[in-house]
Amino acid sequence: MNNITVVRKLFRLSWNALMANPMRSFLTTLGIIIGSLTIIIVVALGEGAKKNIEQQYSSMSVTTILINAPSTVDGAASKLSYTDVEPIKQLPSIETAIPQLSGRVQIQYDGQSSNLSVLGTTPNIQQLASLKLTKGRFFTEEENDTHEKVAVIGAIVAEELFGNRNADVIGKTITVGKKEFEVIGLLEYKGGSVGPTTIDDSIFTPYSSTYRYVLGINGRFNMNAQAKDVKLISQAVDEISKSLRETHKLKPGMNDDFRVRDMGTTVSAAVNSSRTMSVLLASVGIVVLLVGGIGIMNIMYVTVTERTKEIGIRKAIGAQSEYILFQFLFEAFILSLVGFLIGCILSFGVYFLLNNLEVSVVLVWWSYVLSFFTTVSIGIFFGWYPAHKAASLNPIDALRYE
Amino acid sequence: MTNTLLSLKKIVKSYQIKSETYHILKSLDIEIKRGDFVAIMGPSGSGKSTLLNIIGCLDSPSSGSYILEDKNVSRLSERELAVIRNIHIGFIFQNFNLISSLSVIDNVLLPSFYLGKENYKRAKELLESMGLSDRSAFKPNELSGGQKQRVAIARALMNNPSFLLADEPTGALDSKTGKEIMDLIVDLNTKQGKTILMVTHDPLIAKRAHSIIHLQDGKIVHE
Numbered sequence: 001m002n003n004i005t006v007v008r009k010l011f012r013l014s015w016n017a018l019m020a021n022p023m024r025s026f027l028t029t030l031g032i033i034i035g036s037l038t039i040i041i042v043v044a045l046g047e048g049a050k051k052n053i054e055q056q057y058s059s060m061s062v063t064t065i066l067i068n069a070p071s072t073v074d075g076a077a078s079k080l081s082y083t084d085v086e087p088i089k090q091l092p093s094i095e096t097a098i099p100q101l102s103g104r105v106q107i108q109y110d111g112q113s114s115n116l117s118v119l120g121t122t123p124n125i126q127q128l129a130s131l132k133l134t135k136g137r138f139f140t141e142e143e144n145d146t147h148e149k150v151a152v153i154g155a156i157v158a159e160e161l162f163g164n165r166n167a168d169v170i171g172k173t174i175t176v177g178k179k180e181f182e183v184i185g186l187l188e189y190k191g192g193s194v195g196p197t198t199i200d201d202s203i204f205t206p207y208s209s210t211y212r213y214v215l216g217i218n219g220r221f222n223m224n225a226q227a228k229d230v231k232l233i234s235q236a237v238d239e240i241s242k243s244l245r246e247t248h249k250l251k252p253g254m255n256d257d258f259r260v261r262d263m264g265t266t267v268s269a270a271v272n273s274s275r276t277m278s279v280l281l282a283s284v285g286i287v288v289l290l291v292g293g294i295g296i297m298n299i300m301y302v303t304v305t306e307r308t309k310e311i312g313i314r315k316a317i318g319a320q321s322e323y324i325l326f327q328f329l330f331e332a333f334i335l336s337l338v339g340f341l342i343g344c345i346l347s348f349g350v351y352f353l354l355n356n357l358e359v360s361v362v363l364v365w366w367s368y369v370l371s372f373f374t375t376v377s378i379g380i381f382f383g384w385y386p387a388h389k390a391a392s393l394n395p396i397d398a399l400r401y402e
Numbered sequence: 403m404t405n406t407l408l409s410l411k412k413i414v415k416s417y418q419i420k421s422e423t424y425h426i427l428k429s430l431d432i433e434i435k436r437g438d439f440v441a442i443m444g445p446s447g448s449g450k451s452t453l454l455n456i457i458g459c460l461d462s463p464s465s466g467s468y469i470l471e472d473k474n475v476s477r478l479s480e481r482e483l484a485v486i487r488n489i490h491i492g493f494i495f496q497n498f499n500l501i502s503s504l505s506v507i508d509n510v511l512l513p514s515f516y517l518g519k520e521n522y523k524r525a526k527e528l529l530e531s532m533g534l535s536d537r538s539a540f541k542p543n544e545l546s547g548g549q550k551q552r553v554a555i556a557r558a559l560m561n562n563p564s565f566l567l568a569d570e571p572t573g574a575l576d577s578k579t580g581k582e583i584m585d586l587i588v589d590l591n592t593k594q595g596k597t598i599l600m601v602t603h604d605p606l607i608a609k610r611a612h613s614i615i616h617l618q619d620g621k622i623v624h625e
Contacts, residue, residue, distance in 0.1 A: 020503050313501060
């Protein structure tokens with residue numbers, strides 16, 4: 001009989017002992033189930049958040065600088081406006097800058113009506129946000145200068161208004177707010193966003209016609225600029241702030257009436273905050289597991305006491321202490337392992353549930369590995385002491401125990 | 403191999419409680435030969451159980467020597483004693499002491515498992531010789547008292563031990579079943595040549611042994 005057979009037999013002994021009291025075993029393992037499930041789901045939520053952030057900013061390069069106006073600055077309206085775009089474009093470290101006038105507007109086509117976001121901007125957004133067209137063309141500087149009512153639409157917009165993402169949209173006339181615009185381009189599906197607006201469900205129109213015919217002063221105004229090089233980002237941020245303070249005529253000591261953030265800082269802040277959240281929640285998972293481990297220890301103590309006589313018999317007929325130790329250790333191990341496995345199965349259920357609720361979750365293999373090792377080490381850690389107690393019982397006293 | 407299976411010389415067992423020393427066994431000398439059938443009798447408090455524990459290698463004497471199969475076992479560690487119990491001693495208890503969660507066959511197999519060679523064939527043969535082959539998948543609580551004690555005897559024989567150590571083997575049985583079990587134990591001695599040590603307080607049962615050791619106040623009164 002080799003070691004593997006011994007281990008298998010001891011496993012069977014432990015399993016039978018647990019199955020003699022299935023309800024108690026299940027309740028004991030409940031803490032472990034919840035703990036391992038928590039770890040898996042927390043990691044999945046964290047990964048989901050990370051993926052969200054990546055997707056949201058995927059269309060923007062790190063050299064992008066976001067300039068916007070906080071909703072209120074001391075009650076006064078921000079002076080950030082279209083006239084700020086040109087001076088920023090001229091700054092030495094800036095490659096280009098674009099205005100963004102955005103708002104939600106009722107869009108109609110052939111009886112189909114949808115509330116979508118409109119983004120009035122200039123053609124250089126195409127380069128800045130690396131937009132790709134599947135059909136038609138982008139509008140030009142001239143069309144912006146002459147207030148042309150032309151529109152480039154995102155893939156989801158095409159789907160909503162025309163039935164599919166690849167519909168024949170060029171030359172069609174859509175009603176944006178109250179004015180008719182001609183569709184001249186269709187964008188490739190991207191799954192990302194330009195700052196606050198997502199690309200796929202937006203309509204891109206020239207800044208001038210958007211301001212004049214659609215949004216006016218009700219639109220939300222902000223700017224994106226692009227630094228010439230990654231090394232110039234912080235210089236660019238400084239230059240933009242300085243330039244805006246000058247054009248807005250802010251005296252020293254007065255607060256900025258705008259906000260300038262570079263992409264790298266913004267993304268890393270978002271990633272950091274989601275990571276902090278994950279770590280926080282994962283520690284909750286570990287605390288739950290610890291409590292579950294104490295539950296195992298508690299029940300193992302009861303089990304050892306209840307089975308003192310059995311231990312005595314086993315020792316009398318020649319069981320070495322290790323056999324007793326491992327028999328009880330395996331019980332703790334099985335409890336935690338089964339708890340982990342049930343937690344795994346439940347994690348799929350929770351995953352589908354959260355997915356249906358449109359919460360972004362991504363299951364990753366390493367969360368299972370993490371959960372497995374935490375769970376099993378806790379089971380063995382807390383099972384060891386009761387098992388050791390069982391193994392070191394004096395056979396005479398144990399046999400006499402009733 | 404000598405004819406002597408085990409010999410106890412000047413065995414003393416004492417306990418120290420605070421400043422008082424209690425002597426449970428006071429210099430016992432016992433020698434058991436192969437194939438012997440010896441009964442140990444004595445009132446409660448005579449040191450019977452302590453002697454049984456020492457002979458059964460569950461306990462070590464305070465002083466004196468215990469030679470079993472030419473091996474001094476009086477100074478062995480708990481670990482080594484477990485091996486001796488496993489190989490050389492077959493326990494038969496008053497209350498059977500079967501493990502209730504295990505089937506009959508698994509109970510019988512247990513000593514061979516702890517020996518490291520599970521012998522399923524032998525376990526089956528032993529159960530058959532006890533007339534219990536149709537009960538091997540049963541749990542102990544599905545058996546009668548007599549059947550339980552037969553399973554316990556089969557388990558005691560599993561590793562073919564040097565001797566059987568029976569502690570009031572009929573104490574929990576009615577007289578008819580008790581007689582059957584005693585017949586079985588006597589048969590093991592006469593037909594298979596098993597050495598048997600039996601503790602009992604019943605003189606009628608003790609009479610079936612070849613010799614009787616009377617114990618009183620930790621001393622042998624007469625043999």
